[in-house]
Each structure stands twice: as C-alpha cells, then as structure tokens.
Amino acid sequence: MKTIQHFLLSISILTLIACDAQDHGPTISLPKTVDYSYEIVADSIDIPWGLSILSSTDFLVTEKAGTLYHVVEGVKTAVKGLPPVYVRGQGGLLDVAHSPDYAKDGLIYFTTSSPLGEEKGGHTALYSAKLENDSLVDTTLLYKGDFNTKKGQHWGSRIAFDSEGHVFFSIGDRGNREVNPQDITRDGGKIYRLNRDGSIPKDNPFTTTENSRKAIYSYGHRNPQGMITHPETGEIWVHEHGPRGGDEINVIKAGKNYGWPLITYGINYSGTPITDITAKDGLEQPLYYWVPSIAPSGMAFSTSGIYPKWKDNLFVGSLRFEYLERLELKNNTVVKREKVLDSIGRVRNVEQGPDGYLYLGVEGKGILKIIPKSY
Amino acid sequence: MKSLSLFLIATFTGLSLFLYQRKPLVQSIIDGEEIYVDFCVQCHMTKGEGVPGAFPPLANSDYLQDIDKSIHAIKFGLKGPITVNGKAYNSVMVSQGLDEEEIADVMNYILRNWGNETDEIITQEKVSSIQK
Numbered sequence: 001m002k003t004i005q006h007f008l009l010s011i012s013i014l015t016l017i018a019c020d021a022q023d024h025g026p027t028i029s030l031p032k033t034v035d036y037s038y039e040i041v042a043d044s045i046d047i048p049w050g051l052s053i054l055s056s057t058d059f060l061v062t063e064k065a066g067t068l069y070h071v072v073e074g075v076k077t078a079v080k081g082l083p084p085v086y087v088r089g090q091g092g093l094l095d096v097a098h099s100p101d102y103a104k105d106g107l108i109y110f111t112t113s114s115p116l117g118e119e120k121g122g123h124t125a126l127y128s129a130k131l132e133n134d135s136l137v138d139t140t141l142l143y144k145g146d147f148n149t150k151k152g153q154h155w156g157s158r159i160a161f162d163s164e165g166h167v168f169f170s171i172g173d174r175g176n177r178e179v180n181p182q183d184i185t186r187d188g189g190k191i192y193r194l195n196r197d198g199s200i201p202k203d204n205p206f207t208t209t210e211n212s213r214k215a216i217y218s219y220g221h222r223n224p225q226g227m228i229t230h231p232e233t234g235e236i237w238v239h240e241h242g243p244r245g246g247d248e249i250n251v252i253k254a255g256k257n258y259g260w261p262l263i264t265y266g267i268n269y270s271g272t273p274i275t276d277i278t279a280k281d282g283l284e285q286p287l288y289y290w291v292p293s294i295a296p297s298g299m300a301f302s303t304s305g306i307y308p309k310w311k312d313n314l315f316v317g318s319l320r321f322e323y324l325e326r327l328e329l330k331n332n333t334v335v336k337r338e339k340v341l342d343s344i345g346r347v348r349n350v351e352q353g354p355d356g357y358l359y360l361g362v363e364g365k366g367i368l369k370i371i372p373k374s375y
Numbered sequence: 376m377k378s379l380s381l382f383l384i385a386t387f388t389g390l391s392l393f394l395y396q397r398k399p400l401v402q403s404i405i406d407g408e409e410i411y412v413d414f415c416v417q418c419h420m421t422k423g424e425g426v427p428g429a430f431p432p433l434a435n436s437d438y439l440q441d442i443d444k445s446i447h448a449i450k451f452g453l454k455g456p457i458t459v460n461g462k463a464y465n466s467v468m469v470s471q472g473l474d475e476e477e478i479a480d481v482m483n484y485i486l487r488n489w490g491n492e493t494d495e496i497i498t499q500e501k502v503s504s505i506q507k
Contacts, residue, residue, distance in 0.1 A: 046454070046467055065469060088472035089414050152414045152471060175413060270421050364454070364467050 025288055028325070028337040036307070038341065038368045041359070042071040048361035050095035050159075052108060053353035060108060060131075061367060064092035068110070070134050071367070081129075081136035086115040086122035089152015094124070095169075097159040099196065106130045107196070111157040111169055114144055121148035123187060124155045124171040128198070142198030143169075143215055145187035151175030154188070158227035158299075160236055167196050168236050168252075172223035177261045181220050185211045189260060191224065191238060191252050193217035205255030220258040220283065221250075226299030226316060237287075239296045239316060242266035243274060247293045248286035249314075251332075259283035265291055288327070288334045295320035298349035304356025307372055315340070315358060317347030324350060324360060344368070398476075400483060400496055407484025414471045415481065423489040429466055431459035434489030442482070442495060446505045449478050475502040 042048075047064035054060065059071040066085040069076045085093045091113030099107040107128050114125035123145035129136040154172025161167055173180045173189035181189025184206055192215040195201055206212040226239035236252040246266025250258050263280050267273050279285060290296070298317040302310045314327040321339075324347050328336035341347075341360070349361035360368045398406075415433075419425050423433035431438065438459045439445050447453075452470040456463060473481070482497040 046469060086472070087470070091472075269416055 025334040026337050028339055030339055030342060035373045036340075037371050037373055038344075038360075039371060040366055041074060041369050042069070042076060042367040043074075043365065045069070045076075045361075045366040047092075047363050048348055048366055049093065050097070050110065051349050051351050051359060051361050051367060052096045052098045053351055053355075053359060054098060054102070056353060056355040056357070059359075059367060060096050060098070061361070062093045062096045062110065064094070066093050068093060068096065068136075070131065077134050079131065079134050079136060081139065083112065083125075083127060083139060083141070084115055086113040088113060088122060088150070091122060091124075091152065091155045094155060094157050095159045097161070099128075100161050100163070109142075109159050109167060109169075111155075111159060113155050115148070116141075116144055117146055117148050119146070119148040121150040123148050123174065124157045124169075126157075126159070126167070126169050126192075126194075126198075128196070140198065142167075142194060143192060145171050145174075147186075149174055149176065154223040154241075156224055158225060158238075160227045160229050161196070162229055162234055162236070165196055166193050166201060168193050168217065168227065170221065170224035170227060170238065170240075172221070172225075172240075173260065177222070181222065181260045182257070182262065184209065184213060184216050184219055187213060189219060189221045190216045191218045191221060191227075191236070217254060218252050218256050218258060220256075220260050220262070222260040222264075225297045228299045228301060231301050231303045231312075237299065237314075239299055241295060242289070242293055244269050244271070245291040245293055247290040247296050249288040250284065250286050253284070256284050257282065258286075265289045266293065287332055293320060294318040294325060296325075298347065298351070298361065300350045300352045300358060302352060302358060304352065306356045307358070307370070315350045317350050317360065319346045319348065319363075322346055324358075340370070341368075397498065398480075403480045403483045403496075404487060406477075407480035407482070410473065410477050410481040411484055414473065418468075423485065425459075427462075429464075431457065431462070431464045433485050434491070436460060436491065439486060439491055442486075442493075442497070443505055446478060446482060446497070446502055449473065449481065450475075450502065450505060451507055475499045478502045 045063050048061050049064045050062040052060040057073045061069045068079040070079050094111040096110040099105050109128050111126050113122045115122045125144040126142045129139040153175035156170035156172045159169045170191050171188050180186050200214045206216050207214050222240050224238045224240040228237050239249045243266040246264045263277050263283050265278050296316045297319050300315045302313050316325045322345050323342045324340040326338045326340050327334050346363040351359050358370045418430040419433050425432035454467040456465045476499045479497045479499050479502050486493040
C-alpha cells in the first residue's frame with residue numbers, strides 16, 4: 001500500500017513538474033502576413049543602448065562604449081560634458097530618458113557604469129542634466145551604487161517615471177548573486193525609486209529599516225534591462241535576464257522580493273542547477289517567464305492607433321534570437337507571442353515615440369522606425 | 376649615512392623586483408579562467424564552442440593561431456566578416472574594458488584549453504605591444 005502511495009505521489013509530483021515546465025504560455029510564431037517595414041533613422045551605432053525620443057526627428061541615443069548622441073533629422077552629434085563612464089564587460093553608458101515634464105523642466109536622465117568612489121571597479125549611477133547646444137549642463141549625480149566591483153556583469157539599468165513625480169531605475173546583481181540581491185543593506189539586484197530631484201520619497205518601503213538602502217523599492221532581481229510604466233494602471237513593469245532560461249516579466253510592487261536567486265526557472269550557463277524550486281511563500285512570481293532565454297532588452301507598449309492590430313500589445317527586444325517580440329496579453333496573461341522583424345540583429349531597445357511609432361535600437365545598425373505598409 | 380642610502384637602494388630595488396615580477400603561468404591561467412567566466416562565456420560558451428552562425432568557437436580554433444590578431448580583437452574589439460575553422464561569421468565583439476594583465480591571463484587560459492595548444496606565454500608586455 002505504501003509503495004502504491006509513493007508511486008501515486010511520484011506521479012503527481014512528476015505531473016506538477018511537467019505542467020510547470022510547459023504551462024507558461026504560447027510558443028512563438030511568425031506573422032502570417034507582414035504588413036510593415038522599417039526605415040533607419042539613425043545609422044552606424046554599435047550598441048544603441050538607450051533611446052529618448054523628443055520628437056519624430058529629434059532623439060538622444062546612448063552608445064554603450066561611452067558616447068551620447070543627439071540625433072536631429074538623422075545627423076548625429078556627440079554630446080559634450082558626460083561624467084566618467086566605466087566601460088567594462090556589459091557596462092558602459094546605459095539608458096537615457098527625458099522627464100515627463102520635459103517641455104517645462106528640460107531635464108534628461110541617464111544611467112552609466114561609474115568608476116566614482118573609493119574602491120576599484122565600478123557600479124551603476126543615475127544622473128540628471130540639461131542639454132544646451134549639445135553639451136550637458138547642470139549635471140547632477142542622483143544615485144551611485146556601491147560597493148564598486150571589477151565584475152563585468154549585470155548593471156541593469158533602465159529608467160521609468162510614474163505620474164506622481166518619481167523616477168525608477170534598476171541595478172542588476174553585479175555578478176554577485178549570493179550576496180547582493182537578497183540584502184537590502186547593499187546595492188545591486190534592486191529596483192530603486194527616487195523623487196525626480198534625487199531625494200528619497202518619504203513613503204519608500206524600507207525608509208525605516210535599519211542600515212537599508214532607502215532608495216530600494218523592490219529586491220531579489222537579477223538583471224533588469226527593460227522597464228516601462230503601464231499606460232493604463234501606472235504600475236512599473238520590468239523584465240529581467242534569467243541565467244540559462246528563466247527570463248522574467250515582473251510587475252513591481254513596493255517592498256516585494258522577486259526571488260533571485262532563491263527561486264528561478266533557469267539554470268547555470270554550465271547546465272548545473274541554481275536551486276530546485278521555482279516558487280516559495282513570500283517571493284513574487286513573474287507575470288511571464290521565457291524558457292529558453294530570449295535575452296530581453298528594452299520594453300514598450302503600443303498604445304497609438306498606428307498599428308491597429310498591435311494596439312495595447314507589449315514589445316520586447318531579443319538580443320539572443322535577434323527579433324522584436326510582440327506579446328498579446330489578456331487579463332495579465334500572455335496569450336500570443338510573435339516575431340516582428342525576424343533576424344533583424346540584436347535588438348537592444350524598443351520605445352514608443354510621442355508620434356506613436358515604435359522605434360528599435362539594433363546593434364550594428366542604429367535606430368529603426370517601424371512603418372505600417374497598409375496605411 | 377652611506378649605509379642608509381645603500382639600505383634604501385636595496386629596499387627599493389627589492390620592492391620593484393617584487394612588484395614587477397612576472398606572474399607565474401599557472402596563476403595567469405587560473406586568473407584567466409575567472410576572466411573568461413565573467414566576460415566571455417555568455418557568447419563563447421563554457422567549452423569555447425561558441426554559437427553556430429553567431430559567435431565563433433574558441434575550441435580548436437584556427438583563428439587563435441594568429442596570437443597578435445587574437446589579442447588585438449580582445450583589446451580593441453572586432454567587427455566585420457571573419458572566417459573561423461572554415462565558417463563565416465559577421466558579428467560585433469566590443470572591447471570588454473579588460474586591462475593588459477587580464478588580457479594576457481585570459482589568452483593564456485584560452486590557448487591551453489579545448490584542444491588549443493601553444494608554447495608561447497602571453498605577457499602583459501606582449502599585450503602592451505599590440506597597437507591599434
């Protein structure tokens with residue numbers, strides 16, 4: 001009898017595991033008809049990491065190697081006056097975004113790998129500045145992670161704004177997953193929230209926790225390189241690179257722990273396990289996860305009517321498989337996945353412009369604009 | 376006074392010799408493996424096998440027989456078409472920001488693994504001599 005019980009138990013566990021491995025959404029498909037094309041609006045950029053679209057002819061683009069380009073009608077000018085950029089591994093000049101009140105305050109925000117500080121190496125920093133005659137002025141360091149390390153991995157770092165005067169940004173685990181992501185007294189593996197002037201919001205979740213980094217908004221992240229404010233709910237949506245397998249989309253809530261590396265749907269690059277569990281009480285589950293990893297970078301919702309079939313869909317760049325992924329969602333569940341511009345190159349970033357068009361940063365190419373054919 | 380000067384000279388000479396002493400090959404290979412796991416493995420994979428069509432293999436790689444060209448690629452980055460073991464690749468490898476000692480270490484590691492062989496020990500000076 002006991003043997004039968006054991007047998008049945010094993011069967012149900014196996015079934016659970018099998019469901020777990022498969023039951024995470026649709027497989028990706030190619031579109032039946034392609035009714036769009038693209039044009040290059042800024043060319044010859046090796047790694048166009050960040051993109052801020054001021055108008056349909058006026059962009060700011062970061063090149064990871066350490067150049068901020070101001071692109072006006074296709075002509076690139078390198079902006080002068082950048083603070084020090086620490087180019088190391090996956091690090092360099094990272095994201096750029098403009099303030100939601102740009103017309104009034106003229107502020108741009110950017111993140112960079114920074115060598116500032118006592119220790120050797122670097123960590124992620126967030127700055128604000130203004131652009132005057134293609135130079136940065138009033139450059140203000142709003143946040144600098146520490147402690148510096150010479151590790152090349154996992155700097156984050158995307159920037160997003162809510163409608164309540166906050167700026168959010170991410171820092172990855174900086175190649176030290178056993179220490180950083182679960183420790184709120186240290187930087188790395190976190191989503192941060194600041195007031196737009198860099199001060200700490202009084203209602204941040206860990207302001208009263210002793211020795212904590214007060215700017216932390218959520219923790220237990222690996223390497224978030226996509227972040228967007230949901231156009232309807234105003235929530236911060238993030239995606240992050242998993243190890244081998246287990247890239248995730250997470251909806252960020254104040255003070256929550258997203259589980260890295262205690263739970264994950266991925267394994268080490270070498271094929272060995274990181275942990276044998278994918279869920280645990282007190283740790284948030286992703287809204288969606290990718291196995292195998294697509295290596296996601298950049299994130300945007302299409303809310304304009306320019307691509308009627310894509311209205312309210314989520315778009316995510318794939319570095320690994322070199323396409324733009326389109327995700328249809330119903331009640332916060334992914335119901336369809338499709339490759340847009342298959343084999344276009346490593347898609348580093350995607351943004352919706354104020355003109356409603358989708359713009360991509362593609363490695364080795366530059367900035368591409370998706371043009372609907374039938375309209 | 377004289378003995379003090381002699382003492383100082385001796386100390387400084389000893390110290391400089393100590394500081395500039397070449398790192399033993401064994402240690403260089405160990406350090407090189409750490410660099411490899413941090414900076415290279417995501418594309419070139421754990422056994423140097425690369426990713427077909429995207430990232431060239433380092434295992435049994437004919438490209439690595441040209442040591443100067445290989446150091447140049449790590450030091451300054453590499454883009455445009457190349458051929459490795461008879462197969463064509465056209466990706467971008469950006470400079471990883473490694474210092475000269477780290478490049479020497481990772482070269483010593485790669486050149487002695489996954490079927491690659493060499494008698495040459497890559498030194499910091501060698502890496503320094505490779506110019507753009």
